[in-house]
Every structure is written in C-alpha cells, then in structure tokens.
Amino acid sequence: MAKLSTVLAGLLLAAALANAVRQPWEIHHDFIRLFSEMDGPSSFDKVYGPTRRKLEERGLTRLGYRTEPGSIWLNKAADYFLIQYTLAPIVLRAHTNEDEWVLMNYSATKEPFPAADLIVVEDLGNGLALYKRPQDTTPGIPQLGKVWHEREGVWMGTWKRRGDSGVFYAVWKGPEGVEIEDEVRFESLKGQDIVLYRKGTMGRYRGRLSDDGSKVESGQAEWFASGITWAATIEK
Amino acid sequence: MIWTVVGAIFSFALPAFGGWMIVSTTWPCGPKILRASLGTGLGLGVAGMLWMLGLLISGSAMAGLAASDGVLITLTALLWTRRARIERRVVAPPPGRFSKLQIGAAAGIVLTLLFAAASLGLMAYISHHGDFDAFAIWNTRARFFYLAAKPLDLLPDLTSPDYPLLLPSLVARGWQYSHQDTVIIPLSLAVFFTAGSIVLLCGLRSVTSSSAAPLAGAILAGTPFFIMQGMSQYADIVMCFFITSAVTVFCVSDFAGEGESGYLPLLSGLFAGFAACTKNEGTLVVVSMIAARSCMILWNRRWKIEGIRMGLFLAGLAPGFLALTVFRRVAPVPSVLFANITAATIRTRIIDGARHSSILAGYWRDLLHFGNWWINPLVLLLLYVVIRRGLKSAPRFTTAWRFPGLLVVIMLCGYYFVYLFSPYAVVWHVQSSFSRLLVQLWPSALLFWAFLVTPEAQVDAS
Numbered sequence: 154m155a156k157l158s159t160v161l162a163g164l165l166l167a168a169a170l171a172n173a174v175r176q177p178w179e180i181h182h183d184f185i186r187l188f189s190e191m192d193g194p195s196s197f198d199k200v201y202g203p204t205r206r207k208l209e210e211r212g213l214t215r216l217g218y219r220t221e222p223g224s225i226w227l228n229k230a231a232d233y234f235l236i237q238y239t240l241a242p243i244v245l246r247a248h249t250n251e252d253e254w255v256l257m258n259y260s261a262t263k264e265p266f267p268a269a270d271l272i273v274v275e276d277l278g279n280g281l282a283l284y285k286r287p288q289d290t291t292p293g294i295p296q297l298g299k300v301w302h303e304r305e306g307v308w309m310g311t312w313k314r315r316g317d318s319g320v321f322y323a324v325w326k327g328p329e330g331v332e333i334e335d336e337v338r339f340e341s342l343k344g345q346d347i348v349l350y351r352k353g354t355m356g357r358y359r360g361r362l363s364d365d366g367s368k369v370e371s372g373q374a375e376w377f378a379s380g381i382t383w384a385a386t387i388e389k
Numbered sequence: 390m391i392w393t394v395v396g397a398i399f400s401f402a403l404p405a406f407g408g409w410m411i412v413s414t415t416w417p418c419g420p421k422i423l424r425a426s427l428g429t430g431l432g433l434g435v436a437g438m439l440w441m442l443g444l445l446i447s448g449s450a451m452a453g454l455a456a457s458d459g460v461l462i463t464l465t466a467l468l469w470t471r472r473a474r475i476e477r478r479v480v481a482p483p484p485g486r487f488s489k490l491q492i493g494a495a496a497g498i499v500l501t502l503l504f505a506a507a508s509l510g511l512m513a514y515i516s517h518h519g520d521f522d523a524f525a526i527w528n529t530r531a532r533f534f535y536l537a538a539k540p541l542d543l544l545p546d547l548t549s550p551d552y553p554l555l556l557p558s559l560v561a562r563g564w565q566y567s568h569q570d571t572v573i574i575p576l577s578l579a580v581f582f583t584a585g586s587i588v589l590l591c592g593l594r595s596v597t598s599s600s601a602a603p604l605a606g607a608i609l610a611g612t613p614f615f616i617m618q619g620m621s622q623y624a625d626i627v628m629c630f631f632i633t634s635a636v637t638v639f640c641v642s643d644f645a646g647e648g649e650s651g652y653l654p655l656l657s658g659l660f661a662g663f664a665a666c667t668k669n670e671g672t673l674v675v676v677s678m679i680a681a682r683s684c685m686i687l688w689n690r691r692w693k694i695e696g697i698r699m700g701l702f703l704a705g706l707a708p709g710f711l712a713l714t715v716f717r718r719v720a721p722v723p724s725v726l727f728a729n730i731t732a733a734t735i736r737t738r739i740i741d742g743a744r745h746s747s748i749l750a751g752y753w754r755d756l757l758h759f760g761n762w763w764i765n766p767l768v769l770l771l772l773y774v775v776i777r778r779g780l781k782s783a784p785r786f787t788t789a790w791r792f793p794g795l796l797v798v799i800m801l802c803g804y805y806f807v808y809l810f811s812p813y814a815v816v817w818h819v820q821s822s823f824s825r826l827l828v829q830l831w832p833s834a835l836l837f838w839a840f841l842v843t844p845e846a847q848v849d850a851s
Contacts, residue, residue, distance in 0.1 A: 155780060159490070161773045165604060166497045168764040169611030173504035175763045176613045180511045194518040214537075215546065234525035234548070241529055242537035244546045330729030330812045 194238055201239040204277045208243050208256075211283075217252035218245035219268070219284075221261045232258065236281070250336055251315060251322050255284040294319065296347075296366050297339055298387040305374070305383040312337055312385075321349075358383060396567035397574055401429075401581075403458060407465040408432025414468050415652040416638075420595035423637075426588045429581065430634055431656065434663035436461060437559035441666065442712045444558065445719045448541045450534055453558065454565050494600065498591075498607045505587065505610035509580055512620035517572045519579065519622030526552065527624055528575055531560035535570055544720045551722040553713060555666040556624050575622050582630040583619025586832050589633050593839065596641055597787075601839040608770070609832055614761040618828050624668050625825045631667065632674055633832040635660035636793050639682075640836065642698065644789045654701040661702070662709015666716075669724070670826065673803045675706065681795040688791065730810055738809050748808045751819030752801075759824040760831070770838055777842040790840035793833045800830055 360372025443456030
C-alpha cells in the first residue's frame with residue numbers, strides 16, 4: 154500500500170507535468186493566430202487615438218453611443234468595449250438616448266446614415282461619426298415637471314424629462330425585475346387634458362392633470378386592454 | 390521606455406517592502422518564501438485598498454496615491470525602527486542524502502514550474518492587453534481613474550458599476566508611477582498574482598515539511614485554465630491569491646498554536662477584506678470564512694483561543710469592510726443579482742425542480758472539467774487520499790484540512806444559492822461564471838487536499 158501511494162504521487166506529478174508541458178504548445182497553436190488576427194486594444198489605440206483628441210478638443214466628456222438601426226447589441230459589444238477603452242476618459246453611454254452628443258458607429262453601413270432624432274456634425278473616420286440632437290422645439294412647459302412616477306398595470310415607470318424639452322427618458326420595471334426603456338414625448342395640453350406619445354409602442358397616452366398639476370389618474374393608452382389604466386405623480 | 394519600467398518597478402517596490410515588514414512583524418519566524426509572497430500580496434492589497442479609499446473620499450487620483458503610499462511609508466518606517474532582532478530558526482534540510490526518488494520528484498516539480506512559467510511568458514507576449522474582461526471592465530476603469538479630471542463623476546456610467554475598485558485602483562496607481570498607461574503594470578500584476586498563488590502552495594513545504602505541498606503547487610501550475618485566467622488579467626486570479634493567502638495563514642495559525650504566529654488571523658482578515666474589495670463574490674468569501682471559523686470553534690471546543698483568533702480575524706477584516714462601505718455609499722448601485730428579489734421569488738425558486746437540475750448539471754460538468762486539463766488529476770487526487778489515509782501503518786494526520794475543506798464546501802453552497810435566485814437564465818449564468826469561480830477556490834481545495842495527506846508530525850510553524 155505504501156508503494157501504491159508513492160506510485161500515485163508519481164502519477165499525479167506526471168499528470169501535472171504533462172499538462173504543463175502541453176500548455177505552451179496549445180497556446181502557440183490556438184492563440185497566436187487568434188490574437189494576431191483579432192483587433193485588440195493596441196490596434197484600436199492606434200486607429201482611434203486621434204478621435205479621442207478631436208472629441209476632447211470639443212470639450213466632450215460624455216456621449217451617447219449607437220450603432221446602425223436593427224443591429225444586435227451582442228454582436229456589437231466587443232467593438233463598443235474596445236472603443237470605450239481607447240477613448241477613456243470620455244464616457245460612451247450605450248444604452249440611453251439621454252445624451253445631446255452621440256458617437257455613431259457606422260462601420261456596418263460604411264458611411265454615416267441619417268438618424269431620426271439626430272443630425273450629423275462630423276465624420277470622424279474609421280467608422281465613427283459625431284452626431285448631435287437638435288434643440289428641441291417644444292417650449293418649456295412647467296406642468297410637465299421633472300420626473301413622472303407612473304404606474305400601468307404591473308409596470309412601474311419612471312419618466313425623466315430631458316431638460317426643458319417635451320421628451321422623457323422612461324424606464325419601466327415589471328415582475329421578476331424585468332426592465333424596459335423607451336422614449337415618451339409630450340404632444341399637447343388643452344385645459345387639463347394631456348396627450349403624450351410613446352415611441353416604442355407607437356401609441357398615445359391620454360389623461361387629465363389634477364387641478365394642482367401634481368398627478369394624472371385613470372388615464373388611457375391606445376394599446377391598453379380594457380379595464381387597464383395608467384396614473385402618475387409628477388415631481389416638479 | 391526605461392523610465393516607464395523604472396516607474397513600474399518602484400510602484401511594486403514600496404508595497405512589496407511594506408508588506409514584507411508587516412508579515413515579518415506578525416510572523417517573525419515564518420519562512421522567507423512565504424513572507425515574500427504573502428508580503429508582496431499584502432502590500433499590493435493595502436496599496437490598492439487605500440488608493441481606492443483615498444479616491445472615494447477626496448475624488449482625486451492624486452489623493453489616492455498620497456493615501457496609499459503615505460500610509461505604506463509611515464507603516465514601513467514604524468515597523469523598521471521597532472523591528473525585533475529575532476533569532477531566525479533555520480529550517481534545516483532533512484539529514485542524510487536524498488534518494489533517487491526524491492531527486493526525481495524535485496526535478497519533476499521544477500520542470501512543471503518551468504513549463505508553467507513558459508506558458509505565462511508566452512501569454513504575456515501574445516496577449517499583453519489581456520482578454521475581454523480586462524479591457525471591458527478592469528483596465529478601462531483604471532484608465533478612467535488615471536486620465537479623468539473628476540473620476541468619481543464617471544462611476545455611475547461605468548460598466549458593472551457595482552464592482553468594487555481595488556484592482557483598477559492598483560493599476561491606476563502603477564500608471565501614476567510610470568507616468569503613462571502602460572500595459573506593463575496590469576501585466577506585471579497578472580504575473581505576480583498567478584505565480585504568487587503557486588508559490589504560496591509550494592512554499593508551505595517549508596512549514597509542513599510535507600511533500601504534498603509542492604505536489605499541490607505543481608498540480609496548480611499544471612492547470613491550464615488557471616494560467617490562462619491569470620494572464621487574461623481577469624480579477625478572478627487576484628481574488629484567488631487573496632483567498633489562498635487568507636486560508637493559508639489561518640491554517641498555519643491553526644497548527645502553529647500560540648506564540649509568535651499568534652497574529653496570523655489578523656493577516657487572514659486583511660486578505661479576506663482585500664478579496665471583498667476586489668469582486669462582489671469577495672463578500673461571500675468573507676461570510677463563508679466567518680461561517681467556517683464558527684464551525685471550527687464548535688468543532689474544536691477551544692472557546693478562548695478560537696474566540697481570540699476570530700476576534701483578530703474580524704479586526705483584520707475591518708479596513709477592507711470600511712473601504713467597501715465607503716464605496717457602497719459613494720456609488721449606491723443596487724445589486725444586479727439581488728435588487729429585485731422578493732419573498733415570492735424565493736418561494737418559487739426553491740421549489741423549481743428544473744432550476745435545481747440545471748444548476749446541478751452545471752456543477753457536475755464544471756467541477757470535473759474546469760481546469761481544461763489534458764490529463765485530469767481529480768481521480769488521482771481522490772485515490773491518493775484514500776490510499777494514504779487507509780494505510781494500516783498510517784500516521785496520525787493533521788487536522789489543518791478542516792478549515793479549507795469547510796470553506797470550499799460553504800462557498801460552493803453559497804454559489805448554489807446565488808444561481809438559484811439569480812435573475813439571469815440559469816443555464817447561461819452557470820455556464821458563463823462557475824468555472825471562473827471554481828478557479829478562485831482551486832488553490833484552497835488543493836490546500837485542503839495537501840493537509841488531508843499530511844501527517845501531524847510534519848506540521849510545525851512555531
């Protein structure tokens with residue numbers, strides 16, 4: 154038995170040695186080609202270094218980041234992280250439409266494309282362009298407040314108003330922590346009757362502001378099933 | 390280039406020397422190899438944690454540097470002037486000549502370590518920026534901290550903003566010394582934490598005189614996934630080093646008894662605190678260590694001495710806990726995993742059989758294959774324990790295996806519950822993370838194995 158334990162120790166050492174001996178060859182075969190073919194941070198640094206300087210010259214520290222419409226984020230994530238790494242300390246915010254300035258990655262379409270809510274300011278080259286949201290033409294409406302705490306069925310929404318504009322960045326939390334984002338735009342206010350347009354559902358919320366303008370109760374929306382209403386309290 | 394390298398060397402020198410002084414003060418009779426690897430890791434942990442704390446409190450990277458290096462210099466100077474002249478006990482080599490078997494085994498271990506070093510070098514050469522998480526999370530944060538005028542303003546916009554900041558703080562601190570965001574700093578850290586974990590296991594030979602310790606080190610060096618993760622500059626290997634260090638020093642304290650090794654639980658607490666400041670699962674490490682030590686108190690029934698050790702451990706934990714608390718207050722981001730959990734979710738998940746099977750299937754698959762081994766050593770490790778402990782002439786074995794064994798089991802249970810209540814698709818969540826969590830625990834599991842086959846007569850750290 155004592156000999157057997159010595160033999161086992163020898164086998165363990167042999168296994169460790171075999172694994173260690175094989176690894177450099179595996180790395181050489183599997184990874185050298187992979188890494189040499191892959192665009193890594195070094196090549197991104199060379200390509201996008203000048204872009205960072207151009208953005209810094211404009212005094213930009215925080216931008217939105219978008220890709221062509223219809224693209225799948227998972228396929229674009231690696232590029233985003235490499236570009237973010239290269240452009241740091243400029244922050245690229247990928248999952249929000251809140252920012253006035255937007256860095257558009259148009260590498261898939263080969264040339265900057267028109268975006269509904271943005272205008273092209275500068276083609277920065279290498280598949281990136283700087284876009285800007287035009288000043289919102291909706292005049293400041295004090296009744297809209299700053300933040301709406303909204304509820305529709307099981308969904309709890311938070312609508313944050315973008316500056317003095319009529320546009321809200323909205324997030325809803327549902328059961329099991331599911332979260333969705335969308336944009337809500339103010340359309341009209343006649344007396345106390347208010348209408349807002351939701352971009353993602355392409356439908357309108359209609360409701361009646363309370364006399365003190367602090368809430369909306371029992372509102373309707375075009376896509377709601379019968380019996381469902383929405384309500385909101387308005388934070389000034 | 391030369392000044393960049395000089396800066397990088399200086400950025401390591403102070404933490405290494407300061408850490409050496411702290412470890413030498415708390416464990417004056419410890420072997421040099423362990424004091425060196427533990428000391429360097431401790432110094433880097435202290436530097437990263439204080440830099441992070443300085444940044445969080447003041448909002449400035451320069452204040453971070455002043456906090457980390459100011460405290461390290463003061464502490465080092467204080468310990469240097471008060472250092473005791475202790476007659477070092479020389480660990481004499483075993484008397485007589487080495488047998489051919491022993492020489493062969495030593496040669497095998499050295500060869501294994503050399504090939505592991507070759508793998509480290511090759512990975513550093515072909516992928517010096519590391520893999521995805523390195524540039525997507527850790528080094529990008531470091532760049533923000535190093536380059537931005539107001540780094541704290543950017544915290545909410547970072548990817549995974551709930552991740553603690555010790556590692557990026559350490560990288561940014563190194564860049565401050567080098568005066569540029571050179572890849573030398575994260576690469577050197579990756580090499581140290583990977584090689585340091587192996588050295589820790591092999592170095593236990595000097596306190597246990599058991600051949601199992603270097604064998605465990607060789608098995609770790611022969612784990613391809615461990616080497617790859619380390620050189621990918623992922624935070625998992627940094628975590629792995631801190632966990633291994635925390636467990637190692639507490640184990641040494643267990644078999645050393647009272648005396649000059651009495652303050653080792655304090656060091657263990659410090660390392661556990663660093664783990665909590667590195668990744669979110671570090672908090673689970675801390676909770677698991679406290680649970681494992683509580684079990685040890687009940688098991689050993691030496692209330693007073695175990696109570697004192699637990700107190701020292703908690704005292705060591707305090708700085709890390711403080712830094713983490715400040716981070717959570719400055720960046721109050723709800724936990725992605727637990728923010729939306731409700732009593733109803735808990736009830737549903739507990740009775741969800743399909744979810745349990747998915748997690749268990751993932752556990753089974755990854756527990757067997759996480760190392761990406763060519764020759765899987767797990768069965769051999771198990772057989773060796775059975776044979777060694779089953780020998781008729783088997784000596785009395787040390788009980789130092791209890792703590793690492795308990796910790797690994799509690800951690801695995803903890804991960805199980807995290808997956809059970811995770812908001813993500815469970816199959817994807819287990820598949821994408823469990824092997825990396827296992828690699829954090831792998832050296833501790835090997836430590837557990839080494840102590841299982843180490844006779845009591847061979848452990849002595851007094």
